[in-house]
Amino acid sequence: MSVRIARQHWQALLGELDDARRQRHLVTYRALIERLQLPPPAMQVLAAALEHLAALDARAERPLRSALVISQSASRLPRTGFFECVERLGRFSGPPDGIAAASWHASEVARVFEFDYPEVP
Structure with a gap:
């Protein structure tokens, strides 16, 4: 099954992530x-959109803005699907729920906070 995000939702998603980046905070899937x-x-629409954004950022050799979206769980990490996606993109390798994942995620979030993304048309 293929899911798509409407253009207005895509633009709003990019805006929400940009606000989170500028304010240097993370946002939960539910809040988004x-x-x-x-x-x-x-959830499937959001996950597909975040994976698409991760692929676009990876292709442009930018930090992955989708790293700003986390689960409400105690781990405060993205869902397993995020780590599977970044592994496919060659950005991370390892179990999605271990110390390596948490360390990589913290590093990627710091990179996102510091990066100046181009304006969205």
Whole structure:
């Protein structure tokens, strides 16, 4: 099954991530779904959009903005699918729930906070 995000939701997602980056904070999947008012299947739509954004950032050799989106769980890390995606992109290798994942994620978030992304048209 292929899921797509509407253009207005995509633009809003980029705006939310840019705000989070400038304010140097992380945002949960749930908060993004609510703020963007994504239609069902909201989590699948958001996950697909974040994976697409990760691929775009990786291709442009930029830090991955999708790293700013985390689970509400105690781990405060992105979901397993994020780590599977970044492994496919060649950015991370290892278990998605260990010390290496947490360390890599913290480093990537710091890189995102410091990077100056081009304006979205």
